[in-house]
Amino acid sequence: MWWLVGYVGCSTTPRNAKVYTSGKDQIRLVKGLNSFICSLPSHCGAGMKIQISAS
Numbered sequence: 001m002w003w004l005v006g007y008v009g010c011s012t013t014p015r016n017a018k019v020y021t022s023g024k025d026q027i028r029l030v031k032g033l034n035s036f037i038c039s040l041p042s043h044c045g046a047g048m049k050i051q052i053s054a055s
């Protein structure tokens with residue numbers, strides 16, 4: 001499951017992952033696990049990431 005590997009390892013692959021940059025984006029969650037990481041250097045490794053389980 002690439003998204004879990006990417007989340008745990010702070011990988012920004014696959015390249016088709018959507019990037020949000022406005023600072024006020026609204027995101028409709030999908031059912032199941034929604035993973036978000038910050039792609040700025042060293043941010044994700046410092047803990048700037050979140051996972052949301054939607055039912």
Ligand SMILES: [Cu+2]
Nearest residue numbers: 038040043048
């Ligand atoms: Cu960040």
